[in-house]
Amino acid sequence: MRYKILCSDLDGTLLSTKSDVSEFTISEIKRIKNTTRIILVSARMPSGMYYIQENLGILDQPIICYNGALVLHENKVIHSVSIPLTVVRDIYKLTEPLKVDLGLYAHNDWHVPKTSERVEKEIKYTKTIPTFKSTKNSILEWEDKNVGAHKIMIMGTKETADILMPQLNTKFQQELNIYRSNDTLIEVSPKSVSKLSAIKSLLADDETLNDVISFGDNYNDLEMLVNTGCGVAVANGREEVKKSADFVTSHNTEDGVAQYIQQHLHI
Structure with a gap:
């Protein structure tokens, strides 16, 4: 199946350790990044995401920070909602x-x-x-x-x-x-933001949520997984999240996202 956009949570999902992506994940992202937009979606702050973007070779792509409250593209603010x-x-x-x-x-x-x-x-x-x-x-x-x-x-x-x-x-x-x-x-x-609302803000005119494949593990990923074209949970995810996903891949420590990409996403 071809998807135009891949959105992935970081902690417990794309990261195989507490702070880094594996060489296998890097190679799989680099294999598809010229035909698929890769957007990292996290509760983290920007500086906690930039080094991962750099490792994956996707610094030219947007990032969704703070569970959707801040969306940046090459350091420029695309969308921002804050708590007064x-x-x-x-x-x-x-x-x-x-x-x-x-x-x-x-x-x-x-x-x-x-x-x-x-x-x-x-x-x-x-x-x-x-x-x-x-x-x-x-x-x-x-x-x-x-x-x-x-x-x-x-x-x-x-x-x-x-x-x-x-x-x-x-x-x-x-x-x-x-x-x-x-x-x-x-x-x-x-309240007005979520990972899903941030993804919607980045869709081009000719793109819909059906063009998006998403990966996650936790409750704050649930809406994103349910409403995108394909929602993939990692095996270490919350039970409710796994039950709601379209597919369950291996644990994050076993490179579950990269395994799914290798097996299902073809250029």
Whole structure:
């Protein structure tokens, strides 16, 4: 089958380790990239995606960052939707009594109040260094710049996440996507965006979602997998995601995306 566009999630999907693509994946992407547009789609910030684009030889292609809140093409903003700082401040007021840390992301800025095991992992895996600044001062700085947050990462414990999830949903579910990425982490992004909405913004006049094949593993990939021409889940993906996909390939650590490309996508 021929598809005009291939869209792939990174962590747990295209990446065979926590931070890199394999030589097999690189060779398969390079084999098809002249006839298929390759678009990386991730919750990551731009700097955590550029080095992967470079390894794949697709720096001339767009990237979808922050689960669709920011779309860039060769460093130019194609689409951007952010969380207003009034809402960021309200979330800060809600989380501060529980002593959890907020990671604030806007364009290529990443602010955290202090280092932690979680922050050190993200530095290692995304090859990006944050700005260490209190959340209060970060909000004041961004107010001066008149920018909002493309993503908020709430970093606590299982207990604090259990407390915060219902509170966040009650107060903000009409305006925000609130997504628990694991027991201790809650990701927050603008309600009006998704990976699928960002893909739609990149379609040419003669292209439809049926021209897109997509790969993913997690709940934030589900809409993309269900609504594109072919949705492929990796074997390590969430059960609900695998049940909803058109096809399930091997684990990300076994180069599942590259295996599928090799077996099914022909020039």
